[in-house]
Amino acid sequence: MLFIPLYFGGTLVLPGDDLIEGLSKTDTWMLTPSMLQAAGDPEQYNGLKTVGIGGEPLSHALAKKWSQAYDGQLKFINGYGSTETTVASHFEEVVHTRGSNLISIGRTLPNVQCYILDNALHMVPVGVMGEICIGGIGVIHGYLNDELLSRDVFLPNPFEAGILYRTGDLGCWLPDGRVYCKGRKDTQVKLRGFRIELGEVESWCERLNFNIQQAVALVVNKQLVVYVSPQSVDVDKVKESLRTTLPYYMVPTHIIPLEAIPKTRNGKVDRRALAEYPLPQTLTSDITYVDNT
Missing domain, CATH: 3.30.300.30 (ANL, C-terminal domain)
Structure with missing residues (x-):
C-alpha cells in the first residue's frame, strides 16, 4: 500500500498529529470511516479526487455526505480485505443511484474466491447472513509461531484446492453478485x-x-x-x-x-x-x- 503512489509517480503523505493539515495536501485518500468522520467538513478540502475506504464498515450517510459535497465528482471506493489474504479481496465504487442504503464491498477480485458459510461450513443462500471466508492465491498458510490460532482460522478449502481463511466477518450475497459485510461475527x-x-x-x-x-x-x-x-x-x-x-x-x-x-x-x-x-x-x-x- 505504501509503494502504490510512488509506483504511479505520486507523492506519499503520512498525516501527523494534525489530520486535517495532512489531508489538505493530497488529492487521494486511503483511510478508515472513523478517520473520514474526523476529517470534518468535506468542503474545506480543495482538489480532492478519490477517497478509498477500508478497515471498518462504511455507513451510507457518511458516503452520501462526502459524495454530495463534491456534486458526484468525487470517486468514492469501498474496499475489503485483510492481511491474511494479502489485503484486498473486494472493491466497489460507491454509487448512490442504486436505490439502497446498503453499502456493499462489491464483487470478488480476480484470483480470489469468496464463500459465505454457516457454522458447519455450508454455503448459505443469497440474502442469508454467514461468515465471509476467503480462498485464492493470496491467502497465507498460517501465523508464525501460533499453530493453535492458525488451525482455527486457516482450513483446507472444502470446495477447491488451496487454503480457506475464516475472516470472522458476517456478510451476505446480494442478488446481483455483490457482497454486503455487516461487521464482526x-x-x-x-x-x-x-x-x-x-x-x-x-x-x-x-x-x-x-x-x-x-x-x-x-x-x-x-x-x-x-x-x-x-x-x-x-x-x-x-x-x-x-x-x-x-x-x-x-x-x-x-x-x-x-x-x-x-x-x-x-x-x-x-x-x-x-x-x-x-x-x-x-x-x-x-x-x-x-x-x-
Missing part, C-alpha cells in the same frame, strides 16, 4: 434469552434517514447502548423508528449522540473509550455474553 450478546448481533443494530441505525454518519453498539453496565454521530442527531426520532423496525429486544436502552466517534491510533473505533462515557440512570437488563459456537 464476535460482537454477539445475549439479552433476555435472545441473541443479538451488535453489528446488525449498528447497520439498522445507519440505514435510517436521520443523517447518522456512524453508529457503534456496545453493552455497557448490562445495557444495550448505541453511540451515534454527529451530535445533532434527533435521538428520540431514531429510537421511535427503531421501535417500529426492530424486535423489542434489539432496541437500545440508550442512544448517545457524539460530535465524533473516538478512534484508536490506527484510525479504528475506540470502543474502550466509548464505554467510559457516563450513561443516564435507568433500569438494567439481564445481559450475558455468549460464545460463537
